[in-house]
Amino acid sequence: MKHKAYFAFLTALILCAGLVSGCSKADSGDSSTRTAAGSSAGDSTDPVQAEQPGALQATSLLPLTLDPEDLDDSWEDSAVQVTLSGDTVQASGEGVTIEGNTVTITQAGTYVVSGTLDGVLRVDAPKDTVHLVLNGVTLSNDATAPVQVMDAKKVVLTLAEGSSNQITDGKTYTSFTDEENTEPNAALFAKSDLTINGKGSLQVTGQYANGIQSKDTLCIVSGSIRVMAANHGLKGKDAVLIAGGTLTVDARGDGIRASNDTDSRKGNVVISDGQITVDAGQDGIQAETCLAVTGGDLTITAGGGSANAEPHQESMPGFGQQTQTDTGTETVSTKGMKAGTELYIAGGTISIDAQDDGLHSNGSMTLAGGEITIRTGGDGVHADSSLTVQNGDIRIEESYEGLEAVELYIQGGTVHITASDDGLNAAGSLSADTSAQGETTGYVQTAFGGFGGMGMVDQDAKLEISGGYVYINAGGDGIDSNNGVIISGGTVLVCGPTDSANGALDSETGIVVNGGFLLAVGSSGMAEIPEDTSGQYAAAIGTGTRQAGTLLTITDSDGQVLCAFAPEKQYQHVVFSAPALQEGETYTVTLGGSCSGTETDGLYTGGDCTGGTELTSFTVSDRITTAGSNAGGMNPRGGGFPGGQDGMMPPDRQEQGTRPSFDGQEPPEDMTPPDGFDPTQEGKTPPGGFGGFDPKANTGNA
Secondary structure (H helix, E strand, O other): EEOOOOOOOEEEEEEEEOOOOOOOOOOOOOOOOOOOOEEEEEOOOOOOOOOOOOOOOOOOOOEEOOOHHHOOOOOOOOOOEEEEOOOOOEEEEEEEEEOOOOOEOOOEEEEEEEEEEEOEEEEEEHHHHEEEEEEEEEEEOOOOOOEEEEEEEEEEEOOOOEEEEEEOOOOOOOOOOOOOOOOOOEEEEOOOOOEEEEEEEEEEOOOOEEEEOOOOOEOOOEEEEEEEEEEEEEEEEEEEEOOOEEEEEOOOOOOOEOOOOOOOOOOOOOOOOOEEEEEEOOOEEOOOOEEEEEOOOOEEEOEEEEEEEEOOOOOOOOOOOEEOOOOOOOOOOOEEEOOOOOEEEEEEEEEEEEOOOOOOOOOOEEEEEOOOOOOEEEEEEEOOOOEEEEEEEEEEEOOEEEEOOEEEEEEOEEEEEEEOOEOOOOOOOOOOOOOOOOOOOEEEEOOOOOOOOHOOOOOOOEEEEOOOEEEEEEOOOEEEOOOEEEEEEEEEEEEOOOOOOOOOEEEEOOOOEEEEEEEEEEEEOOOOOOOOOOOOOOOEEEEEEEOOOOEEEEEEEOOOEEEOOOOOOOOOEEEEEEOOOEEEEEEEEEHHHHHHHHEOOOEEEOOOOOOOOOEEEOOOOOOOEEEEEEOOOEEOOOOOOOOHHOOOOOHHHHHHOOOOOOOOOOOOOEEEEEEEOOOOEEEOOOOHHHHHOOOOOOOOOO
């Protein structure tokens, strides 16, 4: 009789040029092997390339297939039976040595193990592949690892269908001979490649350190596996590949970890399928090099979740985030998913609740698909270099900053952001030393924004939106770049700040709108308007202070609605740009009333809008047209201090007194003006660092 299970053949796709790390050889000659795309493994497939610069430059999707033996959970009746019975062990064939309570498998073959043993099940079969079948096993040891693969080419561990298996170590190991010999250090430990498959269940309790560990590649193909660990849950040095099964990890350290930091082709985590739940005291999933997800259902909690977030140090009002220099102190990383080089997501359903960043890469990141939900006390999505959103549904329900990178590109997909600070933020320098993952040494982020031209320009910073749908609810700047912002496509809705120290839009070198649909509302105190070099017409509208939910409608001369938006927050200023705005045409702005169309994020499509009160009308004559009271906002890259409703100061500034007047104003005590700057002298040019800021010009009024 032959026990047989059939598996759909699996291919994991990894986005790292040149990486050939995993459970199979790159030149596996199995012509029947098929890739995830459905073509033969030998067929040529086009790599996925980002259309914009700044995304992963070394992009080629390489098929990383599993060997047939990794997928096969069958065994013959002729397999060696190993029966454990307390203090005694019996074996029905060759390849097994028994010494006290230590059972050692010494050669290739299939071994079916059952029963209970307080001792060690060891594999010492150099250059051989060993197939271990656990068929109702309870293994424990208070002094060392109960399962030890000390030498083998590979071990395939099958969980027999219907079986329940347990592996438990002790809290203190007494097997170490000196300080340098600290292995094995996991309840299920392997110095070789280790694959787990089958239709049974396995519970691993690592009370000393790690739960399941491979010094090479760890593959999870199928089965129901629960891991509890005092340190890391699953650890593979060269790679961790998860292709299916149900995996539950509860670890005080990292949940899933690939640790090789000496070989740029290794240290990868690839997930293509499976039901995965991770509750980690540190990072949920951490890869020293590349982390790729193409499928599966992942639920990750890191560091106790966003409820345990450290408070953020607020910067000076109006000046954005000040320069941050790491002091070199080691900190515990509590991110949801973290990659040392590249993070790539193309599929799957991912839910993250993290104390620190939800998704984090010390290098580049590409989001090309999947459904991602994030709650975090840090950034929702952070990349130290470039971040590209190509597709997928990304919902950041709680964050400090939503999406942050030096280079930030949104080309497609759907992005929803709720942030206590900035929604989108492009800041920093690609030349900064991020070798320590932005956490331990040498990383300096110069992000000193807020007053436009009064800030510092990060020459490498880029923020470009060319497609997709973006909705932002930000307590700080809605869209913030320490260089420029380019919008050429897509739909962008911003509910910006209600305080006057931030703006719905903020840049250092200007905002250029060449296409797409842009609607940004927020306070007027630091409102910025697009450049007049934009390729698409835009309108800046001062509305006065309006309560959350007040419908804003813009119609053309024929009564056609260009936009109908009911922001979820109080607003004073609106920037609107869309292809429908045409030169020479007149448009009417109405506040209040109702709309019968379909509402999404406060934006109505279709239906009729009725009621309300006309606020103003405007005729498009320039690239940027202003209307209403105090509609001009900040000059691009700097300007005056616009007021609130009907020329009055915004409410928070009224409490502080009148608008600052620079004519004849004495500087505060202990403050020395820059050399050559005298605000009392007519015609005096401010220093170059002020970026065109004219203290005598009030450009905030239309």
